[in-house]
Amino acid sequence: MFLQRTLVMPSRMCINPLHNKKGILHHSDNASLEDRWAASSCAMDSLYDMDLISDTVPVILDNSELWYQILSTSMKLGAREIAHVEGVSRVALNENNLYSNLVLINRTASPLSWFMECKDRNNRSAIMLPYSFLPSMAAKKLRDVADKVKAVLGDYDAIHVRRGDKMKTRKDKFGVERTLHPHLDRDTRPEFILRRIEKWVPPGRTIFIASNERTPGFFSLLSVRYKLAYSSNYSQILDPLIENNYQLFMIERLIMMGAKTFIKTFKLDETDLYLTDDPKKNNKMWQIPVYTMDEEGS
Template identity: 75%
Template sequence: MAISRTHRGKQKPRTIVVPLLAVSAAAGLAVVWLLFSPPVLTSAFSFGGMPEEASVQKRERSSGLERKYLYWGSRIDCPGKHCDSCAGLGHQESSLRCALEEALFLQRVLVMPSRMCINPLHNKKGILHHINTSSEEIWAANSCAMDSLYDLDFISKEVPVLLDNSRMWSRILSTSMKLGVNGVAHVEGVSRADLKEKSHYSNVLLINRTANPLAWFMECKDRTNRSSVMLPYSFLPMMAARALRSTAQKIKDVLGDYDAIHARRGDKIKTRKDQFGVIRTLHPHLDRDTRPEFIQQRVAKWILPGRTLFIASNERLPSFFSPLSARYKLAYSSNFTDILDPVVENNYQLFMVERLVVMGAKTFVKTFKEDEKDLSLTDDPKKNAKNWQIPVYTMDSDGN
């Protein structure tokens, strides 16, 4: 459904309101899917506190045309022309939260991709090497069903959502082609306020947001303005699929009264040499601050000796945090394979379970401070894309 556009410098916001003929290929596929798929509706709508069975029955009776829709494309994160790759879960959630906020603001149903791309760097269980494999097969192997990550009915209590492989979506596509100018608006560079207030946008059945070749979250350029944020960062973590929430609860029940830390290392402590051969990094204190001896000093005032400490980390060396066992009873997700293995199929699901576990701790210490009230292992800012500095490995701020 994405429309290819040639960018020639800065242009004024524009829109083309036409029938959905430009996406006939996608619509054709949708119609084929509709004709040959089983009568199962995978979309999710909000119907208040209605029992699940009654909710499903009402969805099946609904034509879908009593609502208006917002479409962002079949991929949550497709940076520019490099669509064979994708970002990690955090970046994709930023994009998804952006789209959900826009749908909430416009009071529209968000059409969500039915699958999420899994970055091979973040998935040990994914297929990392491909021989004579098509891009479609690679995408299928390195992606997972959206409803295996998120509870769509849960999300729909706040923002109604619809999956792009549902029969309802096929029906909406078919109908939009018959409505002429009221069917679909392909928009580019149009503000949310204009989409909501101007009648030729607000009255159209379907708004297509796929013109931007960048990742979805690029549309949310004012997210630094907290007053414009409609959904908190914690929204999607709390929307985990029911199976993942149940798995996390089982682990929490075993842990009992516990504390937790998240020590992000791996990708965040990468270094490079400058033109003089000096090693530099974007987070100069992070490698130091996430080592056991420094973690122990940092958290001593928050977590008492003898406490059970659950550690979530992307550190590859299993015994890396072992020195902390002299002070705490350590626990990792690897201690709960009997609970995790029947449910968790990829590292995104594992991360979502770990995230729920650490959020349930009595005291939770994050890697980076994301809010003024957060406890963190380091004082380095999380966002730093340009200032490469010399790593510091001692308690002397100058590294001497």
């Protein structure tokens, strides 16, 4: 965007089997459908709409004809037209004339990043694009599916409840369980969610819940006050089209973005509504989990 250059994205994305268990959607007797869920990678354009992204930042895939032309030209011209700039700052790339006329600039992103906008994690004022940019750039097929689910939901609110991966514990040298998010398990249990959201969501509202909690009926207690909806309620819409949990997550993000009131697990921005006061990124202090309000002062 600020460099006035075209970005090249990989044409396929690796799928981590840890994030791709078909837990909440129905299993199918269709062997080819089940095989797709067992795949080790998926096409990038099955996740993102490249044309839509290109309205803001020009993007091509590394299996496109244009990319082959660029790569071929660069190889013919030699090193004077190619630069590997891992670790070079955005300011240097923007202001240094050395990079302005190059055909190809190779800047590899962090291999640990997924679904992460180009930004400085330690300086949120450095964000070039809003956090909602990539989720809203989902492939048209995914946007259409999300719109169908939203149409069925009607007027609704949404909660993203992140549990499993963030509740990792380990024992200290005395055998005591400790965690990086001491209140998360408590704050994301239904009895505490009810208490937390009562001032934001009136009784009787429909709440769409997106969560990595896999215990059946875990959030059922919320039904004493609200009508509950999950992705699994819309399997008839989702099953024929969704091939992996990455696509499902992107659809859920679109659904949550369309809610009247959206409550996150962690606070990310000043205007956010959120379930726990634990910071999403902490100082790596492993603490004893807190499970009741009475334990707060102990």
